[in-house]
Amino acid sequence: MFSDITIKRDIYQSDEHQMVQQAVTEFLKKEALPNYEKWEGQKMVPKSFWQKMGQQGFLCMDMPEIYGGGGFDFSFNALILEETRKMGVDFGIAVHSDIVAPYILNYGTEKQKKHYLPKMATGDLIGSIGMSEPSAGSDLKALKTVAKDMGDHYLINGSKTFITNGYVCDFVLCACRTNKGTPEEGISLIFIDKDLDGFTTGQPFDKIGAKGQDTCELFFEDVKVPKEKLLGAEGMGFKYMMSELPRERLTIGIESLGSAMGVLEKTLEYVTERRAFKQSIADFQNTQFKLADCAAEVQVYQTYIDRCTALQVAHELTTIQASIAKLKASEMQGKVVDECLQLFGGYGYIWEYEVARAYAAARVARIYGGTNEIMKLIISRGLFREYYLAKKAKARMASSEA
Numbered sequence: 368m369f370s371d372i373t374i375k376r377d378i379y380q381s382d383e384h385q386m387v388q389q390a391v392t393e394f395l396k397k398e399a400l401p402n403y404e405k406w407e408g409q410k411m412v413p414k415s416f417w418q419k420m421g422q423q424g425f426l427c428m429d430m431p432e433i434y435g436g437g438g439f440d441f442s443f444n445a446l447i448l449e450e451t452r453k454m455g456v457d458f459g460i461a462v463h464s465d466i467v468a469p470y471i472l473n474y475g476t477e478k479q480k481k482h483y484l485p486k487m488a489t490g491d492l493i494g495s496i497g498m499s500e501p502s503a504g505s506d507l508k509a510l511k512t513v514a515k516d517m518g519d520h521y522l523i524n525g526s527k528t529f530i531t532n533g534y535v536c537d538f539v540l541c542a543c544r545t546n547k548g549t550p551e552e553g554i555s556l557i558f559i560d561k562d563l564d565g566f567t568t569g570q571p572f573d574k575i576g577a578k579g580q581d582t583c584e585l586f587f588e589d590v591k592v593p594k595e596k597l598l599g600a601e602g603m604g605f606k607y608m609m610s611e612l613p614r615e616r617l618t619i620g621i622e623s624l625g626s627a628m629g630v631l632e633k634t635l636e637y638v639t640e641r642r643a644f645k646q647s648i649a650d651f652q653n654t655q656f657k658l659a660d661c662a663a664e665v666q667v668y669q670t671y672i673d674r675c676t677a678l679q680v681a682h683e684l685t686t687i688q689a690s691i692a693k694l695k696a697s698e699m700q701g702k703v704v705d706e707c708l709q710l711f712g713g714y715g716y717i718w719e720y721e722v723a724r725a726y727a728a729a730r731v732a733r734i735y736g737g738t739n740e741i742m743k744l745i746i747s748r749g750l751f752r753e754y755y756l757a758k759k760a761k762a763r764m765a766s767s768e769a
């Protein structure tokens with residue numbers, strides 16, 4: 368599709384990429400699309416589907432083979448995310464494969480890697496990440512869940528909210544206050560397994576979109592967690608989160624791109640079939656201009672997202688680049704899906720139509736993973752930092768020349 372207007376996507380050119388793309392598309396058509404409406408009603412994708420994804424090798428593709436992963440690079444994860452969203456299949460795979468698994472690989476002990484990663488790759492263990500709390504979302508440092516040091520274990524009390532995969536998961540990687548040092552230094556990441564006494568969840572939230580992705584509250588009441596479940600070093604949780612957030616934000620950009628691409632394809636199909644005033648909707652100049660604009664937007668953001676994906680593969684993606692990817696791709700997704708929905712007329716407002724679902728799902732991309740306002744804060748801080756550094760360097764040069 369769009370071969371005349373799409374700039375060749377260098378990162379996806381290999382035979383392996385082409386094979387994975389074809390395999391995941393066929394798999395989703397067979398295993399996800401016929402069931403997706405039912406899963407939306409259940410507000411979650413069943414574990415059996417995760418396991419089927421695992422059997423096909425579509426989970427944790429970039430984890431090393433010794434830990435059960437595919438041994439591929441991040442571009443394969445990106446491809447899976449793009450394809451799932453392109454087909455309108457929305458579930459917490461990014462949280463599982465692209466957020467939780469990398470934390471474990473990058474900071475976990477050998478024992479933790481061997482325990483969690485192989486089963487995450489097969490879908491036998493589903494992971495979630497618990498940062499947000501009822502009174503700490505954007506302001507993460509304000510989190511209150513406490514992990515009290517009891518010698519050989521932590522005693523955890525508190526709650527988390529809006530947790531993707533929270534209901535279906537087998538464990539949460541939970542940001543807790545271990546109460547040493549500054550608010551920032553007092554945060555640690557701790558694995559809390561679902562079967563521990565005192566760990567309960569709320570019912571999945573009734574969301575306006577992305578209904579197949581379960582999102583719920585988690586509650587911890589005197590949960591005893593062995594010390595060996597600490598991820599990395601105590602008090603380093605905030606630093607770990609900051610270093611992993613660029614990847615999380617890029618994955619949101621990739622999903623936004625995938626969704627916009629899928630909706631654009633469906634809209635092209637629809638407008639050529641639907642007729643009004645004895646002509647197809649596609650014959651109206653307004654339709655042509657709107658779709659030209661949408662295709663151009665998708666193309667421009669695809670180029671930027673692909674570049675960021677390549678940077679992530681090389682472990683060179685910066686916080687600011689990832690924030691730009693998340694900010695702009697999610698805005699683009701909102702705009703493109705909205706324009707496309709309009710071209711469906713009344714049908715665009717009906718849940719049965721994928722464009723209606725995509726419209727509702729698109730909204731959250733501007734909220735989670737750090738809101739778009741927080742992305743702007745990060746970008747502007749970087750902008751001014753660069754400006755002042757350049758100014759200082761100029762002043763130094765001028766004084767050394769004088």
Ligand SMILES: Cc1cc2nc3c(=O)[nH]c(=O)nc-3n(C[C@H](O)[C@H](O)[C@H](O)COP(=O)(O)OP(=O)(O)OC[C@H]3O[C@@H](n4cnc5c(N)ncnc54)[C@H](O)[C@@H]3O)c2cc1C
Pocket residue numbers: 462495496497498499503504505506528529530531532574582731734735736737738739740741744
């Ligand atoms: C479907 C869904 C899935 C999610 N999944 C997860 C998950 O798996 N794990 C997890 O930990 N969290 C998850 N979240 C939580 C999400 O990351 C937070 O909702 C988000 O970070 C915003 O926090 P908040 O909702 O508390 O909003 P608030 O922080 O209360 O913000 C409210 C408004 O104020 C604005 N605002 C806040 N601070 C500033 C500022 N300094 N300058 C300007 N504006 C500001 C915000 O941009 C926003 O518009 C999920 C959320 C949703 C909706």
